Amino acid sequence: MYRRVSILLRKHFVSVLILCASIVIPFSSVKAADPAKGKALFQTNCASCHNVHKKLTGPALAGVEDRWPDKKLLHQWIHNSASVLASGDKYANELFNQYNKTAMTAFPSLSNEDIDDILAYVKNEEKNTPGGKTAVADPNANETADKGNDNSLLFGIITLILAVVALILMQINSNLNKLAGDKEGVPTADPVPFYKNKAYLALIILVLFMVGGYLTIQGAIGLGRQKDYMPEQPIFYSHKVHAGINQINCLYCHAGAEKSKHAMIPSENICMNCHKAIKEYSGPELTTAEGKKIDGTAEIAKLYDYVGWDPEAGKYTKPGRPIEWTKIHNLPDHVYFNHSQHVVAGQQQCQTCHGAITEMDEVHQFSDLSMGWCINCHRTTKVQFADNNYYSIFEKLHQDIKDKKIDSVTVEMVGGTECQKCHY
Ligand code: HEC
Ligand code: HEC
Ligand code: HEC
Numbered sequence: 001m002y003r004r005v006s007i008l009l010r011k012h013f014v015s016v017l018i019l020c021a022s023i024v025i026p027f028s029s030v031k032a033a034d035p036a037k038g039k040a041l042f043q044t045n046c047a048s049c050h051n052v053h054k055k056l057t058g059p060a061l062a063g064v065e066d067r068w069p070d071k072k073l074l075h076q077w078i079h080n081s082a083s084v085l086a087s088g089d090k091y092a093n094e095l096f097n098q099y100n101k102t103a104m105t106a107f108p109s110l111s112n113e114d115i116d117d118i119l120a121y122v123k124n125e126e127k128n129t130p131g132g133k134t135a136v137a138d139p140n141a142n143e144t145a146d147k148g149n150d151n152s153l154l155f156g157i158i159t160l161i162l163a164v165v166a167l168i169l170m171q172i173n174s175n176l177n178k179l180a181g182d183k184e185g186v187p188t189a190d191p192v193p194f195y196k197n198k199a200y201l202a203l204i205i206l207v208l209f210m211v212g213g214y215l216t217i218q219g220a221i222g223l224g225r226q227k228d229y230m231p232e233q234p235i236f237y238s239h240k241v242h243a244g245i246n247q248i249n250c251l252y253c254h255a256g257a258e259k260s261k262h263a264m265i266p267s268e269n270i271c272m273n274c275h276k277a278i279k280e281y282s283g284p285e286l287t288t289a290e291g292k293k294i295d296g297t298a299e300i301a302k303l304y305d306y307v308g309w310d311p312e313a314g315k316y317t318k319p320g321r322p323i324e325w326t327k328i329h330n331l332p333d334h335v336y337f338n339h340s341q342h343v344v345a346g347q348q349q350c351q352t353c354h355g356a357i358t359e360m361d362e363v364h365q366f367s368d369l370s371m372g373w374c375i376n377c378h379r380t381t382k383v384q385f386a387d388n389n390y391y392s393i394f395e396k397l398h399q400d401i402k403d404k405k406i407d408s409v410t411v412e413m414v415g416g417t418e419c420q421k422c423h424y
């Protein structure tokens with residue numbers, strides 16, 4: 001059978017080759033727009049004003065290609081909307097007036113391919129129901145952490161069961177000994193029940209002492225640690241709604257994460273960039289962790305109250321006061337942690353340390369922020385070592401790479417586990 005197939009194939013080798021080529025070539029020669037790339041571009045450049053399904057500062061982009069007479073003009077619009085408006089295009093000018101003459105940002109740096117990628121992404125999203133799907137899937141969602149906990153519980157239970165079984169067996173053993181002794185007429189002492197046996201008692205006290213000591217020390221170290229801490233915030237502000245469903249880039253609000261030590265909480269005027277226009281909430285139903293229903297529109301009204309904005313009049317009518325968000329993450333003062341070093345130089349995703357924020361209505365602390373947590377990651381994570389001036393002083397490591405003694409460099413190897421790097 002195989003032989004026959006292979007003979008057939010050999011005979012028709014050339015025609016098979018041509019057939020394959022004729023299938024593959026048309027696909028490879030035309031570079032298809034890449035919606036995945038488009039999604040990333042959309043999130044960084046457009047999501048602050050546009051949503052595929054909903055009107056934000058700018059129009060909903062679903063079906064946008066059908067609204068424009070040709071793609072060239074659409075490209076020109078996205079590169080520089082002012083130039084299209086200046087050319088007197090009727091549709092563009094009407095749209096501009098409809099949006100209260102809000103100027104769209106110009107994007108001269110986007111290439112035509114970039115824009116096609118974005119449009120391909122928009123087209124892809126059109127098919128999804130509004131709000132039905134959330135954005136970025138988290139690479140390491142809760143699962144891993146939970147698994148760790150479950151395992152230790154499991155081991156604990158197994159140990160306990162084994163200990164009980166051992167006790168019972170020992171008891172049976174001494175009973176049998178006695179029976180055997182009785183049968184042979186050798187007098188043996190009555191077996192001591194285990195709770196009276198001094199050796200057992202000493203053992204149990206020792207174990208209790210060790211467990212107690214361990215728990216006390218753990219408790220003391222963990223003082224001030226607050227994994228899963230999820231305080232109630234003054235406004236029910238949902239990350240799932242903003243960063244998830246509406247795909248607003250984290251850095252739009254937490255710009256500091258890229259530029260400085262602190263990620264920073266956005267000020268109210270950043271909220272008002274959008275909420276001057278977005279007065280109502282019409283997304284999926286919101287509930288607190290306790291299951292209490294939340295009225296999103298009323299929460300937006302709270303924001304207006306804080307900033308002193310009158311949505312009817314469309315202007316600020318009284319002086320604002322700051323929203324007092326409750327801080328969730330808190331490293332002790334003796335620890336130095338820098339966001340930009342991790343996000344920019346270390347290229348770590350927010351989600352690695354903060355969990356699936358885009359799925360959380362209310363943020364909770366995902367990692368325990370313990371020293372072990374920092375160190376473990378520094379031991380296993382590789383740094384971008386080659387062609388990086390920052391690391392040019394590590395001549396020995398560079399030499400080792402050249403000599404193929406090592407193939408990558410971890411944070412630990414450049415000193416990421418030295419006490420003074422993290423401690424003041
Ligand atoms: C600062 C806010 C802002 C940003 C950022 C922005 N836009 Fe816009 N966009 C608008 C506004 C407002 C309009 C409506 C027309 C106007 O007022 O200029 C608009 C209109 C459009 C239109 C025409 C929509 C229609 O219904 O015909 C397209 C297409 C568009 N934007 C694409 C994009 C893309 C792609 C990006 C990202 C690369 C982007 N926009 C970024 C504000 C923005
Ligand atoms: C539209 C603005 C906005 C966007 C976008 C946004 N956040 Fe936030 N973030 C906030 C506000 C406001 C708070 C404070 C209230 C709270 O804790 O929920 C906050 C709090 C946080 C906190 C807890 C801070 C603390 O108190 O310790 C983390 C962590 C966080 N954001 C991460 C992210 C990540 C990761 C993303 C992107 C996936 C993101 N945020 C996107 C506005 C935003
Ligand atoms: C880039 C635009 C944008 C920014 C910035 C923004 N929002 Fe929103 N906000 C939205 C959108 C979009 C919705 C969803 C509207 C809908 O689905 O009907 C929303 C919904 C809400 C809601 C109702 C749902 C919920 O999360 O409870 C509240 C409250 C809210 N925003 C508060 C805030 C606060 C506070 C800030 C500033 C820290 C802020 N928003 C910043 C776009 C924004």
Ligand code: HEC
Binds near residue numbers: 331
């Ligand atoms: C390597 C782990 C790590 C990464 C990656 C990371 N964070 Fe953090 N983040 C932390 C730690 C640790 C704290 C607590 C800092 C403190 O208490 O001084 C924190 C605190 C915060 C806070 C509270 C305000 C502040 O600055 O202390 C916000 C908001 C936040 N992170 C947002 C983000 C965003 C957005 C990203 C992605 C752009 C991100 N983080 C990436 C570990 C990380």
Ligand code: HEC
Binds near residue numbers: 369
């Ligand atoms: C998810 C992985 C991860 C976690 C968790 C993490 N780091 Fe890092 N850290 C990195 C990476 C990657 C770098 C290398 C950045 C670079 O190339 O400069 C780094 C670098 C550093 C540096 C600079 C080291 C040097 O040699 O210059 C300090 C300081 C630091 N981290 C502190 C902390 C502290 C404190 C914590 C815990 C609160 C922490 N990190 C948690 C990944 C992590």
Ligand code: HEC
Binds near residue numbers: 331371419
């Ligand atoms: C990668 C960063 C990092 C490095 C390197 C590091 N630490 Fe820490 N250390 C931390 C963090 C984060 C905490 C806070 C833990 C907490 O709050 O539970 C901490 C806490 C401590 C504490 C207080 C007790 C405790 O566990 O909370 C001591 C003592 C300490 N470190 C000593 C050291 C010594 C000694 C070294 C060098 C061998 C060292 N650390 C290196 C991050 C680091």
